[in-house]
Amino acid sequence: MKNTGNSPAVGVVLMPEIYLATNVRVDPVAEQRKKFDGLRGLPPNVLGYSIFAGATLPPEDMVLSIPRTEIDDALNRKYDMIFPTIIVCVDYNVPFEHDRRHHQTKAAFVLLGPDKVPWRTIFPGSGTIEMSQLRLQPVMLGMTVD
Numbered sequence: 367m368k369n370t371g372n373s374p375a376v377g378v379v380l381m382p383e384i385y386l387a388t389n390v391r392v393d394p395v396a397e398q399r400k401k402f403d404g405l406r407g408l409p410p411n412v413l414g415y416s417i418f419a420g421a422t423l424p425p426e427d428m429v430l431s432i433p434r435t436e437i438d439d440a441l442n443r444k445y446d447m448i449f450p451t452i453i454v455c456v457d458y459n460v461p462f463e464h465d466r467r468h469h470q471t472k473a474a475f476v477l478l479g480p481d482k483v484p485w486r487t488i489f490p491g492s493g494t495i496e497m498s499q500l501r502l503q504p505v506m507l508g509m510t511v512d
């Protein structure tokens with residue numbers, strides 16, 4: 367994680383979330399708003415990283431999981447296709463602002479299936495997919511900075 371701005375960022379918190387997008391629930395921007403926009407009304411973060419302008423934090427391993435109920439729901443509704451989607455929000459404050467409001471940088475990525483499948487779609491019930499056949503693709507509409 368790199369601070370590409372001109373000011374230090376304090377109280378930096380990285381929040382990734384994974385969910386199953388389907389042919390009915392597709393919009394990662396709506397999911398981001400629902401999950402992260404409420405943070406803006408909270409007091410400034412007192413915990414989290416401080417990153418000076420131009421500085422980079424070392425990578426950090428994170429494990430994300432989809433709740434079993436969400437997987438069962440997708441299988442029971444017999445969706446035509448599923449797209450495991452990761453939405454990310456980096457929430458931070460700028461120490462020199464008088465109101466210390468929350469700033470957010472958001473991103474979204476979709477997990478795509480094997481090359482041989484049309485549109486690299488993951489179809490429920492199609493069996494096990496080897497990790498080497500999966501690709502993480504950025505969703506351009508899910509990239510926002512404020």
